[in-house]
Amino acid sequence: MKIASWNVNSLKIRLEHVQNWLAESQTDVLCLQETKTEDANFPLQELQQAGYHVVYSGQKTYNGVAIISKCEAAEIQYGLPNFEDAQKRLIAATINGIRIVCVYIPNGESTESDKYQYKLAWLAALHEWLKAELVRYPKLALLGDYNIAPEDRDVHDPVAWAGKVLVSEPERAAFQGLQKLGLRDTFRLFEQPEKSYSWWDYRMMGFRRNHGMRIDHILISQVVNCTASSIDKGPRKLERPSDHTPVWAEIS
DNA sequence: ATGGCTTCATAGTGAAGA
Numbered sequence: 001m002k003i004a005s006w007n008v009n010s011l012k013i014r015l016e017h018v019q020n021w022l023a024e025s026q027t028d029v030l031c032l033q034e035t036k037t038e039d040a041n042f043p044l045q046e047l048q049q050a051g052y053h054v055v056y057s058g059q060k061t062y063n064g065v066a067i068i069s070k071c072e073a074a075e076i077q078y079g080l081p082n083f084e085d086a087q088k089r090l091i092a093a094t095i096n097g098i099r100i101v102c103v104y105i106p107n108g109e110s111t112e113s114d115k116y117q118y119k120l121a122w123l124a125a126l127h128e129w130l131k132a133e134l135v136r137y138p139k140l141a142l143l144g145d146y147n148i149a150p151e152d153r154d155v156h157d158p159v160a161w162a163g164k165v166l167v168s169e170p171e172r173a174a175f176q177g178l179q180k181l182g183l184r185d186t187f188r189l190f191e192q193p194e195k196s197y198s199w200w201d202y203r204m205m206g207f208r209r210n211h212g213m214r215i216d217h218i219l220i221s222q223v224v225n226c227t228a229s230s231i232d233k234g235p236r237k238l239e240r241p242s243d244h245t246p247v248w249a250e251i252s
Numbered sequence: 253a254t255g256g257c258t259t260c261a262t263a264g265t266g267a268a269g270a
Binding site: 009010012013034036060061062107108109115147164165166199201202203204205206213215240242243 | 255256257258259260261267268269270
């Protein structure tokens, strides 16, 4: 089954892109972040009419996550149970026997910001919760916008970014902590082109110059098999794109 | 150069993203 993750930066603006990409990519499970849509306004009918099941947890203006799938989602979890949070950043469900966890990890703003402390606390809670979740659901995939570039090769200019938010040592340590739980970065299971990124700044022709970062990831537990994983730059080339593009993995 | 672009929000000297 093909699973994917895409920070759409407003589902309202990007609905057509999402529908088109779902159809052409033949994706079975698509995790969305930054839907920026209250649940009452979620475009449920449009997606159902296209033949998909959807679960979602959103709010006005900021954040918001959703899982779109060809098969029905069960055992839906909204938010981290061990972290009091008004921000809608996590939704999980069991689909085709695999625990799908969709996350929008906080950005952090800068290492000096209160939001950075919130990010690290959120990551610590995610780690603790996943430890238990993996016992309950050994077949698990963690997809989303992590807002972490795990290594320097995931950053277009690692010297300029050194120590900054998205690449700082505590953030990378948190990412490695997830890997120590047995979760594997599907993208790095395969030979990949150099300078592969999933996000490019809207400003200064970031995409055209490939000034990007790989901050969207799909991690899978050890008992999940993966036969391919890649980044689809296609949607980033469209008119009025999200600043992120979809990442995907073929798993069984 | 703390900008640059995009979104949602409100009408702010805006906020947030990454």
